[in-house]
Amino acid sequence: MSAAAGREGEGSASAPNDGVLALPHPDWLYHHLRVTGDPAAVAAFRAAAAGSGVIPWADSVGSAAEDWFHLLAAPPAPQRRSLSLEGCRILAGQLRDAAEARQRLLAERAAASRACPLDLHRLLPVPDRLLRLGPDHSESRAWLWATWGTTQALRGVVELPVPGRGRPRQLDPGLVWLGFWAADWTPWPAILALRSRWPGLSIEIRPLYDGP
Structure with missing residues (x-):
């Protein structure tokens, strides 16, 4: 899917009557995220996005x-x-x-921890009040859906391309390229918030419906 086609689907997920798409058995969708721009701004994004991933x-x-x-x-x-x-x-x-x-x-x-290179809770933190309510509370799910566009933390977040065994990773200072799985839908609200926070960066996401 092209970036333009991806933008056409921003925020257009169909959801149940409560407005939240959270399947009992999540449909994990694979994505690529590319962040490009001035190396200093990319470095700031990289530092802000890294967290525990939980x-x-x-x-x-x-x-x-x-x-x-x-x-x-x-x-x-x-x-x-x-x-x-x-x-x-x-x-x-x-x-x-x-x-x-x-x-x-x-x-x-x-x-x-900073082991996960794209931690939505670091970028768009779940409020403490909702953390105390828990992941299954209707208010928590509604907030996650409205703010992130997915009701679970991203999984399997890796920096791309993955280097061969024994080879050091070669980082491009003007690029963050990540692969990850998101529950049930592309996290468009989170992406739109990140674009607003870093207007000087190009932040593009692409779902890969056939997996990695």
Whole structure:
């Protein structure tokens, strides 16, 4: 798809009645992003865009622990309960503790890591209030859809071209070229916001419907 054709589709995704396109099983779409311009401006974009690549959700997992308990205590047929009720309660609590520990780890990494070259949460941060509500809350999903154009963090973000094994990466100071997967749709709102923030740069995105 050409850049012009891609621009024709900006913001034109069809969505359910709540206005948010978030499939139960995301349709991961592969994209190329090219940012070109003055080397100093490109370097500033590169520095601003790098982050952990995760959204540091801080919602309580207490309700999830209760759901896990009921699933363990009364599993769907044809499965049968293999633990006592007390054992189900203990295991659900252990799962809750593990989930909370993972949340803390993600929050710590999100603040310090720059491993992901295109982190939407670094560029367009999810408000703290929504981070506490969690990813499944309707307000969180609505904000992500309106602000990013996708309801999940980008995945598999890599700088292109990928160098051969054992070869050093050769960076063009006037270019950032990235490949990544986005859930369900091209993140047009995020791209439009970045174009507005860096008007001196050319920021072009192209979905590759057949994958990399």
